[in-house]
Structures are given as structure tokens and as C-alpha cells.
Amino acid sequence: MASVLVINSGSSSFKYQLIDAETEERLASGLVERIGEASGHATHDTADGHWERSLEIPDHTAGFAVMTDAFAEHGPSLTDNAPVAVGHRVVHGGARFFEPTLVTPLVLINIEDLSDLAPLHNPANVEGIKAAQQAFPDLPQVAVFDTAFHQTMPPDAYTYGLEATTAERYRIRRYGFHGTSHKFVSEAAAAFVGRPLDDLKQIVLHLGNGASVCAVDGGRSVDTSMGFTPLEGLVMGTRTGDIDPAVLLYLQRRTRIAVDELDDLLNKRSGILGLSGHKDMRDLTRAADAGDEAAELALGVYVRRLKRYLGAYIAELGGVDVISFTAGVGENSAIVRARALGGLERLGIVLDADRNNGPNHGPRVISTDASPVTVLVVPTNEELEIARQTLDVVG
Ligand code: ADP
Secondary structure (H helix, E strand, O other): OOEEEEEEEOOOEEEEEEEEOOOOOEEEEEEEEOOOOOOEEEEEEEOOEEEEEEEOOOOHHHHHHHHHHHHHHHOOOOOOOOEEEEEEEEOOOOOOOOOOEEOOHHHHHHHHHHHHOOOOOHHHHHHHHHHHHHHOOOOOEEEEEOOHHHHHOOHHHHOOOOOHHHHHHOOOOOOOOOHHHHHHHHHHHHHHHOOOHHHOEEEEEEEOOOEEEEEEEOOEEEEEOOOOOOOOOOOOOOOOOOOOOHHHHHHHHHHOOOHHHHHHHHHHOOHHHHHHOOOOHHHHHHHHHOOOHHHHHHHHHHHHHHHHHHHHHHHHHOOOOEEEEEHHHHHHOHHHHHHHHOOOHHHOOOEOHHHHHOOOOOOEEOEOOOOOOEEEEOOOOHHHHHHHHHHHHHO
16 A cells, blocks of 8 residues: 655654555654654554654654654554655745645755745754655655745735835745645635635634634635744734834844844744733633633734734635634634634624534534535644645656
8 A cells, every 4th residue: 555654844853644645544643852852752653552762862864763663663564555755844935836846956955045034944844854865765755835835825915015125135025834734724625615616715714823814715825824934913822923013123222132032032932822821722711711811811812813814814805705713723712713703793704603612523614504604613634735745746
């Protein structure tokens, strides 16, 4: 049986999944973490069980050996379920990569060259690709970019109102992220409602730790809330989302805050965490329920921003047929969904409270039958989407 190995590589860890090329079944998944630390850790999950191992893992290449050992020891066998390719999540494809791409030496140089746009992510993705090339020298490696789906945004959606020469010189424009998820969910939503993708105006809300909204017209991304980096847009677990850039100038002048510290403040210490002390939506809603005022404010700020983007994208699209919620918060938080869509009946959005509070099981409708706009919860599956796109490339 043929399979695809999907790799999502970070700087000190990587996640993997082995996916059956025909049935799309997940055959195994795992996480190799704390690479380069004194004690590394690896997990491996199959239908038959869960295994863990602690050992020193000096680099990604050693991490790949730990992974192939796990397959050899606990299965499934990589001989019986031979991968036909390795698909890699790559965060930033800049304006160069607009589709999944077979990794050649030139492509790898280009991905490395985009590292100044994604200093935390692209170098780590390259590490993963290089380690996979060593572990599986005969297999094609395919890069699937988080930004690719948004390359269909029109220039007036991706251009900032920044002086053009500066923007061009430093490649400053909106790129968007979470593209693999927005693509997967918008296609799954169209299939679920049984209507052609081409005919649908959709809004996808990917609400995880990182969060973004995407306006999808006829299957193409026409606008999305993350921009030059994943900091723009929604209020997230630890990120500010949109903020007047003059606040940064003010802080810099007032406190002489260093650039790295500012980065940390905006990306890691703000969002619902910075407002309330809770980074996890479950803790935040529990605290708000218990009357914690900071938690209630954080939830209010989070939800209002969602609503603002919904309104903006309904206007940009000229109406909407389907709204889908996905990722950790989107799939699980009935409260966030209810508050984000509350009071939008005049826009044709009518939530069914029972359906919204009902149990999770694959894609499901949470609007009323009479609601002109269909609202869905659609579980995302970025790894499966990467496997599909990888197979498209290798045929
Ligand atoms: P990531 O962006 O890291 O991939 P996920 O999509 O896994 O994130 O989302 C993680 C977040 O989802 C958690 O931090 C938490 O806020 C939220 N979450 C997970 N389960 C629930 C739940 N049952 N109710 C509300 N929020 C949840």
C-alpha cells in the first residue's frame, strides 16, 4: 500500500503523520521534541497504541532516525506502507510560491532566502526538508506553503497603504497564513453542503492559538486577516492582532523598549493571555462565567474583533453563503460561536442554539434550517491537505 509522510518541522521539534494514499486514513502520527536539548522526547501513535521515548536528540537528522526506529519497532511498516513522497509544511512562500512545489536545490535556496520574512519558521522548515532528504534520499520531497492559498488575493487586498518604494524594496505586503487550513475547510464545506465550490461565497474562521479569517470567493482566497506576518488581524491566544502601529512608536520613544522585547510583547504576552492571564479559551470562558472582569473584557475584545472581520468580509464578498468555524476554539467553543454571530439575524445569519451546543462529529450545521446563511463547524485537517497536495505534485 502507498502512503505519504507529512512533516511539520519547527526549530526544536517536528510532527509527523503517515497517511494512506488511497483511503486517506491516518496510519500513524508522532512528535519528536526538545531537539538539541539535554533530553529529547518522542511519541508515536498508531491504531494499536501509544509509545513514548526519552533520549538525547542532537539534531533533526537524529530526530528522523528516532521516527524511523519507531516505525520499525511499533509499525506500521514503512516497507508495507511505502511512502511515495514526503510532504512538508513550509510557512512562508513569499510571492514566489503559489502552489505545492517539488523541492529541488533551487527551490530550497528560495525557501531559505525567504527566511528574513519568517525567521522563526522557514529555517526550521528547511531543517526538516534536509533531514528528510537524508532519511529518504529516493523519495520526492514536496513543499506545501501556508501562504500559497492566499496568492489569489487581488493587489488591492494585499497592498498596505505604505509608501510604495519602501514596500517594494523590503517585500512588505500582506501574505496571509493558515492557507492550507482555509483551503481544506472551504472545500470540505462546499462538499458538505453539496454545492459547487465555484458558486459559493464563504468565510472561514480558523480559531486556534493563532487565528485568522479568510474570505473565499468561488474557492479562491480574496482576503485574509493575517498579513505580512501572522500578527495582524484577530486577537489571538497571545498575539495582539490589529493595533495602531503608532502605539509601537510611542512605546519605543517612551520606554526605549528593544526590538526583540517588543516582538515578544506583541506576539507572546498579549492577546487574551495579556488581557486576562488565560491563554486557553476554556480557562478564559470559565473565568468569565465565574465573574472575572478581566476575563469578560478579554472575551468581549476577542469576539468583537471576530465580528468586525465578519462584517468586513461580508461587505467585500457582497454577501456570504457559508460561514465555517474551525480549529481548537472554532470547533469546540459554542460560546465564542454564539457571541460572534449573535445579533446578525438582519444579515441572514441565524444560529440554532441546540445545534451550536450539540456534540462534535465531523462537519455539522449549526444554523437554523431557515437561516439564509449556512453556518458550519468543520474540523480542519492540515496534514491531510498537505498529503493530498503532495500527491497532486508527484502524480
Ligand atoms: P494551534 O493554533 O496551536 O494549532 P489549536 O487549533 O489546536 O491550536 O487550538 C488550540 C486552542 O483551542 C487552545 O489553546 C484552546 O484555547 C482552544 N480549545 C481547545 N479545546 C477547546 C474547548 N473544548 N473549548 C474551548 N476552546 C478549546
